[in-house]
Amino acid sequence: MRPIKKGSLTKLWIGIGLLAAVGIGAAWLSTKAAVVAAQTPDEYLADNGKRAGVVTLPSGLQYEVLKEGNGPKPTPADLTLVNYEGKLAKTGEVFDASERHGGPATLPVTGLIPGWTEGVQLMKQGSKYRFWMPPRLAYGDAGAGPNGEIPPNAVLVFDLELLAVQPGAMNAMPGMGGGMEGHPGM
Structure with a gap:
């Protein structure tokens, strides 16, 4: 040897x-x-809220600024052009994304889940934020989706990029039939 x-x-x-x-x-x-x-949703959010850079609001909505923009902030009367990706916090499974629908989405500030309405109004145009929404600010104990993609009492994670804001568009468009100048599909 x-x-x-x-x-x-x-x-x-x-x-x-x-x-x-x-x-x-x-x-x-x-x-x-x-x-x-x-973990329960509250336990998950309590742990997540301890991470550096994560801010927890009184409503329970949590966010992290990934990129700060310098444009205007939307109001409840505005329309927005956004890129988004929604995931389940527990599994990381993507349940929806603007890219699945052909690109940026035109969405009102109000009329969506409460966490979205609250969160998008924090952002300046050009920003990208990550939001963690407790069930009470998302779909609650009902869940959502045609095939139950979002289970009851799910914490949702949204990466949201605010591309453009059309001020007052909701007031000017009774059926949301108009569009944002320069942005097809809005």
């Missing part, structure tokens, strides 16, 4: 160390997923 070279032994220990690190990381991720799945 020949002795092992010094460099080979070092490589062996580095390999063993890397395998151990990968194993520990995988165990941590699966444990974290199990903990999140077992």
